[in-house]
Amino acid sequence: MSIPTEPIGSIPRPRYVLDGLQDFAAGRIDQSGLDRLLDQALSETITRLEATGSPVVVDGDQAKPSALTYPLKGVGLAPDGVVIPFADGHIRQLPRLTSGPFRYGVHAVSYLAKAMKIASRPVKQSVVAPSALSLLYPVDGISGYSREAFLKNLADEVETDIRRCLEAGAASVQMDCSLTRLTLKLDPSKGVLRDFVALDNEVLGRFSAADRARIGVHTCPGADQGSAHSLDVDYTELLPDLFRMKAGNFYLQMASEPDPGRVLKVARDCSTEDQRIFVGVTDPLDPRVETAEEVCDRVLEAATYLPLQRLGTCDDTGFAPWADDTSTSRDLAFAKIEARVRGTRMAAEKLGL
Numbered sequence: 001m002s003i004p005t006e007p008i009g010s011i012p013r014p015r016y017v018l019d020g021l022q023d024f025a026a027g028r029i030d031q032s033g034l035d036r037l038l039d040q041a042l043s044e045t046i047t048r049l050e051a052t053g054s055p056v057v058v059d060g061d062q063a064k065p066s067a068l069t070y071p072l073k074g075v076g077l078a079p080d081g082v083v084i085p086f087a088d089g090h091i092r093q094l095p096r097l098t099s100g101p102f103r104y105g106v107h108a109v110s111y112l113a114k115a116m117k118i119a120s121r122p123v124k125q126s127v128v129a130p131s132a133l134s135l136l137y138p139v140d141g142i143s144g145y146s147r148e149a150f151l152k153n154l155a156d157e158v159e160t161d162i163r164r165c166l167e168a169g170a171a172s173v174q175m176d177c178s179l180t181r182l183t184l185k186l187d188p189s190k191g192v193l194r195d196f197v198a199l200d201n202e203v204l205g206r207f208s209a210a211d212r213a214r215i216g217v218h219t220c221p222g223a224d225q226g227s228a229h230s231l232d233v234d235y236t237e238l239l240p241d242l243f244r245m246k247a248g249n250f251y252l253q254m255a256s257e258p259d260p261g262r263v264l265k266v267a268r269d270c271s272t273e274d275q276r277i278f279v280g281v282t283d284p285l286d287p288r289v290e291t292a293e294e295v296c297d298r299v300l301e302a303a304t305y306l307p308l309q310r311l312g313t314c315d316d317t318g319f320a321p322w323a324d325d326t327s328t329s330r331d332l333a334f335a336k337i338e339a340r341v342r343g344t345r346m347a348a349e350k351l352g353l
Contacts, residue, residue: 002353003299003311004056005344006278007049007337008218008251009126009174010067010318011060012330017041021323038063039114046118048330052338053345056122056171059115067176067321068094068128071157072136073105082135084182088227092322097136100145102153108173109164122171126318129175129217130158130203131196151199158203166211174216174251175200178317181221181230181238190241197241204246216249216278217242220317221256223284226327231256236266243270253316254280255290255298264305277306280316281343282336284328289335295343296350303351313344 020037023029045060064070072095081096112125130151137150165173177200183192204212219242222229235257243250252267254260267277281298282290299313319333320326 003308003313003344003348003351004276004278005054005313005341006056006124006172006251007054007058008315008318009058009061009176010064010320011045011049011058011062011333012320012326012328013062013323014041014044014330017062018324018326042114043118046115048334049337050119050121052334053341054121054337055341056124057115057119058124058126059111061111061126061318061321061323063111065323067126067178067318068132070108071104071106071128071133071161075102075105077136081138084179084222084229086222086224086227086229087231088225090225090227092224094135096138097142097150100142100150100153102136102150102157104157104161107161107164109161109168112165112168112170116169124172124174125165125170126174126176126218127158127161127165129177129196129200130154131177131199132179133158134196134199135179155199155202159206162203162207162215166214170214172214172216172249174218174249175247177217177219177242177245178222178321180219180242181233181235184233184237185230190237193238193241197244201244201246212246213248213274215247216251217245217247218251218317220253220280223317223319224322224325224327226285228256228285235263239263239266240270243267243272243275248274249276249278249312251278251314252280254302255283255316256280256285260298260301261305264302268305271310273310276310276312278312278314279306281313282315282340284315284317284319284333284336287328287332289332290339290343292339292342292346295339296346299344299347300350303347308351308353313340315340
């Protein structure tokens, strides 16, 4: 396929994994029992992804509690951290850091290593952005552990997270920057957004140009329990700052945008020649499966704005960034992915590629 196409990350977990997580929390099964269920889910997920024709696969976040919190096992935390409000009224709440120094309890390479043993195709690994984890630090501080010290530790940990994945052979590493759009809702002055970009760039700037060509950032208005957190924020207010990130690939939610042409024009004008733009062509929050023809039309529209050599496609977002989200079925997720793959191929043929 001459137009690259990739999944974003999370796939809804099988029912037996959700039940297993509850059994583990209640002490009815031990860690080895839970690990067997997670390994089974990983194998099934990669097999089904490859069956869609996807040229690149992911681990589907099958063993992650969430795309944001996977590194936090064993970290000193309290439950009453920053609240993420969604449009339908439900919330997600991040934990609050209670002590330092901050160190990851789990690195993403552990998920990558298991996926690479199973997959017959290149594997992309998603990691959490430092900007998202910066929200763990409490507003009133931590005695004996300054915010500056925390941010330095955090940047070091995220660098390690990315570098280990690259060294292990990941086809690419994708930083989850899904909270960047939300910052504009919380702070229209863009001060928080620019702090986010600066922190993410602190990490990205530690990599060579060759490495950054394999590193991407993903942004979206959120997806959880069938709802978004910032779809009402003007996308064009985000993109000029987002494209200042020192990454080679940008994965942009687009299928759910009411006026994608307006956004694509800004993406074209703000991006640089060494940045590939993966345009979202399926919407995980839409319960209807897009047809391959619809996907094809979305790709062809994007191709009127973006150079073909810099165009790729993706899903708008992950299908279940939090493990307990059952609003989208596994069958629906794989059907949408297959439509994306088929529609992207169809568009490439129409474009003579």
